[in-house]
Amino acid sequence: MGREGKEDGGEGAKLRNDVSPSVEAPVKKAISVTVNGVPYRHEVEPRLLLVYYLREVLGLTGTHIGCDTTSCGACTVIMNGLAVKSCTVLAVQAEGATILTVEGLAKDRTLHPIQEGFWEEHGLQCGFCTPGMMLTALQILERNPEPSEEEIRHGLDGNLCRCTGYQHIVNSIRYASRKIKEEGGTAIPETAGRERR
Amino acid sequence: MIPAAFDYHAPASVDEALRLLRSLPDAKLLAGGHSLLPMMKLRVVSPGHVIDIGRIQALCGVREDGRALVIGAMTTHWAIESSPLVRARAPLLAECASRIGDIQVRNVGTIGGSLVHADPAADYPAAVLAVEAEMTVVGAEGRRTIRARDFFTGVLSSAVRADEILTEIRVSALPPGTGQAYLKFPHPASGFAVVGVAAVVRLRGGRCEDARIGVTGVGPTAYRAEAVEKALVGTTLDDRTIAAAAEHAADGVEANEDLFATPDYRAHLARVFTKRAVRAALERAGRA
Numbered sequence: 001m002g003r004e005g006k007e008d009g010g011e012g013a014k015l016r017n018d019v020s021p022s023v024e025a026p027v028k029k030a031i032s033v034t035v036n037g038v039p040y041r042h043e044v045e046p047r048l049l050l051v052y053y054l055r056e057v058l059g060l061t062g063t064h065i066g067c068d069t070t071s072c073g074a075c076t077v078i079m080n081g082l083a084v085k086s087c088t089v090l091a092v093q094a095e096g097a098t099i100l101t102v103e104g105l106a107k108d109r110t111l112h113p114i115q116e117g118f119w120e121e122h123g124l125q126c127g128f129c130t131p132g133m134m135l136t137a138l139q140i141l142e143r144n145p146e147p148s149e150e151e152i153r154h155g156l157d158g159n160l161c162r163c164t165g166y167q168h169i170v171n172s173i174r175y176a177s178r179k180i181k182e183e184g185g186t187a188i189p190e191t192a193g194r195e196r197r
Numbered sequence: 198m199i200p201a202a203f204d205y206h207a208p209a210s211v212d213e214a215l216r217l218l219r220s221l222p223d224a225k226l227l228a229g230g231h232s233l234l235p236m237m238k239l240r241v242v243s244p245g246h247v248i249d250i251g252r253i254q255a256l257c258g259v260r261e262d263g264r265a266l267v268i269g270a271m272t273t274h275w276a277i278e279s280s281p282l283v284r285a286r287a288p289l290l291a292e293c294a295s296r297i298g299d300i301q302v303r304n305v306g307t308i309g310g311s312l313v314h315a316d317p318a319a320d321y322p323a324a325v326l327a328v329e330a331e332m333t334v335v336g337a338e339g340r341r342t343i344r345a346r347d348f349f350t351g352v353l354s355s356a357v358r359a360d361e362i363l364t365e366i367r368v369s370a371l372p373p374g375t376g377q378a379y380l381k382f383p384h385p386a387s388g389f390a391v392v393g394v395a396a397v398v399r400l401r402g403g404r405c406e407d408a409r410i411g412v413t414g415v416g417p418t419a420y421r422a423e424a425v426e427k428a429l430v431g432t433t434l435d436d437r438t439i440a441a442a443a444e445h446a447a448d449g450v451e452a453n454e455d456l457f458a459t460p461d462y463r464a465h466l467a468r469v470f471t472k473r474a475v476r477a478a479l480e481r482a483g484r485a
């Protein structure tokens with residue numbers, strides 16, 4: 001699945017010949033997005049998924065593709081202040097959006113408290129789920145700065161880890177919760193944009 | 198997985214969206230995309246044109262209109278779950294929204310998309326049936342209102358026609374003494390409702406004056422458990438009455454079957470969850 005995506009999803013990718021009969025040459029759309037504080041502008045095919053845009057057009061491969069079916073959360077990024085599964089968002093839907101990926105978490109070579117938490121509490125083994133876990137964790141902490149273990153586990157409903165058994169991930173998030181409180185900051189940095197209501 | 202190619206349109210108004218819907222062949226509306234995009238990625242559907250209604254401000258948000266609560270079709274599950282207005286005026290809907298999928302899904306998925314998609318295992322259908330919501334749709338012939346009872350017409354099909362747009366969901370204020378609850382048995386992997394029961398009960402002078410039970414996950418569409426309602430109204434809602442009434446939760450319904458639950462098991466869960474949901478609603482009616 002991932003392989004097929006690679007050949008197919010890139011910006012300059014050629015159309016496959018199974019296009020729907022009513023659309024012979026879909027019109028590319030220009031999108032402007034700000035990712036980790038950097039503005040970008042690209043012409044993309046409407047069917048390009050946000051995760052492929054981030055990974056293959058912008059080269060930000062920290063956002064992973066685990067299941068490609070909205071189940072595992074490995075592709076989670078924060079878009080306009082909201083954690084979303086980027087395998088189920090079109091790049092064109094992100095037009096005008098402000099996005100934070102794992103690459104934008106550390107500032108001036110200092111780890112974000114959630115990264116520090118995963119480091120200190122051994123929140124990862126293979127690390128595949130980690131970027132999505134961390135970004136979802138920030139959404140949990142933003143809405144509930146001092147969550148209980150149960151609330152954290154419930155908040156991670158949409159993120160799968162095949163290695164850790166979750167306990168160390170929960171511990172890492174509790175570490176970040178304490179650290180953010182200590183520092184008096186907010187869980188989700190400015191660069192992730194804000195929810196529009 | 199990559200969807201088949203399509204042309205993308207992002208209208209700024211409902212009128213513009215309607216015009217596009219009428220003029221483009223083979224077009225599909227895109228709301229949160231959390232049902233449509235997975236289907237497009239699997240190529241179960243491959244529309245030639247996708248009309249993204251996500252930028253139409255008029256379809257977003259919650260407001261009061263006299264005694265009614267009005268929820269825009271593009272309002273996300275998260276916005277509903279966290280809205281103080283919904284929590285105060287239609288707590289059942291907020292509770293229901295909070296039980297859908299996971300954080301990321303709730304951040305993006307919309308009530309309008311969920312209702313029109315009409316998945317037999319979706320959560321909102323039970324809730325809109327129990328609160329007797331009315332759905333407003335617009336189309337070429339103007340505006341019409343569809344009652345929750347008439348809205349779900351079959352597996353993955355609703356009364357909204359292909360050239361119509363669902364714009365809002367209206368819920369009338371419920372009188373004092375009304376308690377409401379949504380209880381769900383989530384599928385352990387997908388999170389969808391194996392069974393979900395929404396109960397609204399109203400007490401007056403110690404007796405049940407009104408009972409409305411919406412059940413999802415059990416049959417091809419969500420339904421009102423009328424036999425249960427009849428057995429509750431007029432009683433004092435003592436435990437034995439509730440238990441006996443709940444036995445009718447799946448009467449006359451041909452229950453769904455999948456790898457996880459046999460029809461018998463689903464019907465059993467419907468009875469158990471109806472009993473629990475009525476009890477929970479009753480407790481809240483007492484406190485209301």
Ligand SMILES: Cc1cc2nc3c(=O)[nH]c(=O)nc-3n(C[C@H](O)[C@H](O)[C@H](O)COP(=O)(O)OP(=O)(O)OC[C@H]3O[C@@H](n4cnc5c(N)ncnc54)[C@H](O)[C@@H]3O)c2cc1C
Pocket residue numbers: 070071225226227228229230231232233234235250270271296297298299302305306307308309310311312313314316318319320321357361362363364387388389390
């Ligand atoms: C991992 C995962 C878990 C989930 N778990 C649950 C769950 O536990 N319970 C649950 O109920 N749901 C669940 N869902 C489904 C989720 O709630 C979807 O968001 C919802 O079903 C569809 O809403 P949407 O806004 O994403 O609609 P879309 O996917 O954009 O659209 C769905 C359909 O409705 C049509 N449509 C959308 N809006 C309108 C409108 N205003 N007027 C007319 N037609 C319209 C579209 O054309 C399309 O056919 C889950 C989804 C995922 C991916």
Ligand code: FES
Pocket residue numbers: 064065066067068069070071072073074075076085086087088
């Ligand atoms: S890759 Fe997006 S949820 Fe698994």
Ligand code: FES
Pocket residue numbers: 123124125126127128129130160161162163164
């Ligand atoms: S650390 Fe390997 S999947 Fe989570």
